Amino acid sequence: MSIKAKLTNWSNSAKRYLDNTFVFTLIAIFIGLITGAIILAFAGFNPFESYWAMAVGIFSKPKYIIYTIIKATPIIITGYSVAFAFRTGLFNIGAEGQFIVGGIVAALAGYFLHLPPVIHAMVAFALAVGAAAAWGAAAGYLKARFGVHEVISTIMLNWIALYLSNYLVMSPAVKRAESEATHKILATARIDLFGVWKVSEQGMAWRMENRFFHDLLKPDINIGIIVAILLGVMIFLILKKTTLGYELRAVGFNKDAAENGGINVNRSFMSSMAIAGGLAGAAGALQVLGVSLECVNLSNMEGYGFDGIAVALIGGNTPAGCFLSGLLFGALKYGGGKLQSMMGAPREIISIVIGTILFFTAMPKLIRYFTSRINQKREEK
């Protein structure tokens, strides 16, 4: 084989390798971190020390890793929600509102219902998912029946959900005295592990003797991440193995062709938005049942749904991708707080890094352009 043929062969296989979205995403993450470092350096912070502080803050103790997972859980699931809608040709900006609906319903069901443990949590979770699914389906219905673009309707529904939730939180029957929050949910509805025991007298005594576990038990350990994994598997199965999933994907791929093929497009808008809404609601419910145990009066959006958009897009709109990108995002968010407390650098650098990663994942052509330029130069030599 001539050298030239070898080179073309090499560059072809390199190109094939780089066509892989996963590799693109890794390159984009790398570029994102570099951009963050440059901006930190311009602002007068040592980028190496900053990233080191973040890495230490995320990985150095088991407790920190648990915090990272707790931070990542809700955005992994809102990521699923957005990704699922994307796969079926819809843009669910409404995950934010559906999250809020799920959260408030879980908080109400967790306080007002009186059921045995486990069942109470399951009922609260189911009610929350149902309500959020209806909230999502409303946007699907408006699109199917009145042709209202889901981007507009879900933006409006987000704000309506926010104020509705605030209205409920602040109403006399729901509001906890001397707070701007709902009553804490009952112990029977909680999905955290050892949550009650660890602050009991007995638990505290045991923790004093076992220092390692004392530390480990500080975060609100809960089963949320397990539910997140199960939900991811469920979405994968729905999309790949069921008729419903096939139909939804067909509509997402080509609406007109799907309609010609006998698929009821309007109904699929509604089922897709209902599933997406239910997922975001599940995230809200898990957050309330496992971490916050209450809903507060919100002055502004918390951003779980919007973070979910980034998680879905970086994760290539697949469940596994969302899981990984959600963990990355959770780690960065948690590490961003550490960066601010240890280095005094603004934590918003994380949004800049995430934005840059997203920006470059949007442009595989740019990365390909650079790699082909490098190949060209090699060939010239």
Place this chain on the structure above:
Amino acid sequence: MLSDIGFILGTTLMYATPLIYAALGAAISENSGVVNLGLEGMMYMGAFIGATVGYYLGNPWIAFLAAGAVGALVACLHGIACISFNADHVVSGIAINFFSIGFALFLCRIFFDGATMSLSLNFDQKMPRPFNGAFEPNSFGDLVFNQYATVYLAFILVLIVWYLLYKTRIGLRIRSVGEHPKAADTLGINVSRVRYLAVILSGVFAGFGGAAMSIAIVSRFSPTLISGHGFIAIAAMIFGKWKPQGAMLACLLFGSAKGFEIFLGASGLEIDLGIFKIGMSSQILAMLPYAVTLVVLVGFVGKAVAPSAVGLQYEKEA
């Protein structure tokens, strides 16, 4: 009564203004075929730069122009991604939101000693009110027309953008690359260049919109200042069927719901339904603008008429 109507009209105009700027930007960009979901982020940058330049230089007009310039700069990124490198418009727009909201807050902490809120502008550093003193205080005319200069400028710009899009050659080119880029290309129009122009203009407008918030309606930048206005402006533009005058009307509708919200909140009215009274809680009132928009959309929207090539990449054939 008359002064109540004046109050509502006045607040309507004030709150519609930032939306009108951003919605005009959205209209220009989408007519050229580029979806710009990054408006929210561009508004954040505009609001921050407006408030900061205003604070340090003291001149509201320089601040306003600087806000437009930074909007243009951010829009350039969107253009590079979507036009030159075939990026997905939605992904790039969302990326730009994360990036520029983060960047605005990052810079704010650096310029204002770790705070995410800029220091307040003095009264003479804010946008002037050209008709201040022309009417009797608190008269109908005063309540409606004693507005910041940015309010008047917004309406003038609606006229200019309408003229630009529908009565000039460049407007025809913008619309043609949004409708059928290949045909436009065949006729010798440089599709990329026209789209760049449109996207950068949309950034300028979004920057103006942000500054219309931070140096006129309020007198500082804060992290919750924009909170969703960029998206509402996009909704208004779609609602207004991709036309500047339609977008303006949609923004006015949203603004008037906001005006009612503030009016009812201030006067503490109860709605008397005969059998029972509904006390207007502030949360229910705050829902009003969004609920009204949704109801009107359901009631009055016809088939949406987006430019055919909107959101699609155009690659010139070699």
